[in-house]
Amino acid sequence: MSPRREPVDPLVVKKQGLLRLFYEAALGSAAAFALAQYSHNLQRKALLTLSLLGSSFVVWTLLRFLRAIDEFETRYFYEALTFAFIGMLIFLIGEAFLESFGFSRVPGYGNVALAVVLWSAGLIISSWRRHWRYE
C-alpha cells in the first residue's frame, strides 16, 4: 500500500509564489537602478522608470503576502519587521555618528536594500524559531 500523500495547499503555493516574486522584483529593480548609474540620457531615464515600476511591484507583492498569511504567521512577520526596524535604527544612529567624524552618508537606495536584507534575516530567524518550537 502506498503511503498517504499530503494534499498540496494552494495557500502555501500562493505565499511561496508571492515571496519569490518579491525577491525577484527587488533584485530586478536594484539591478536596473545600478545599471542606470552607468547610463546616460534616454537609457538612464528608461532604466530609472523600470526600477521605479519594479519597486512599486515589490510593495504590491509585500501587501499581497500580508493578506495571504494567517494570524499565526502574522506574529512572525511582525517579529521580522521589529528586527528590521531596530536594525535600521542602530544603523542610522551609527551612520549619523560616523558622519560627524567626516564619513560620507550611505545613499538612500542603500538604506532601502539594507531594510530588505534585515527584514529577510528577521524572517529567517523567526522561521527557525518557529521550526524548533512547533515542528
Place this chain on the structure above:
Amino acid sequence: MKTRLRVLRAEREWSQAELAMHVGVSRACINAIETGRYDPSLPLAFKIARVFGKNVEEVFLYQDAAYASPSGSQT
C-alpha cells in the same frame, strides 16, 4: 487553553495539513494550537469549531478554574 483538536481530527482521519486547508491557515498554526502553544483568535476558534460542526466550547476548553465554572466563583 486546552483543545480537543487532535481527537476531533483523528475521528475524521484528517492530517494537520488537511485541517489547515479546511480552515484556511498554515499547518504550523494548527500544530501550535494543538500543542497548546498558541491560543487562536475568537474568529479562528469559531471557524475551526464550524469545520467540525461543533460549538466553540466543545473544541476549546478554558483551563483557569476560577473562570471555567461560574459556580466555582460563588464559594
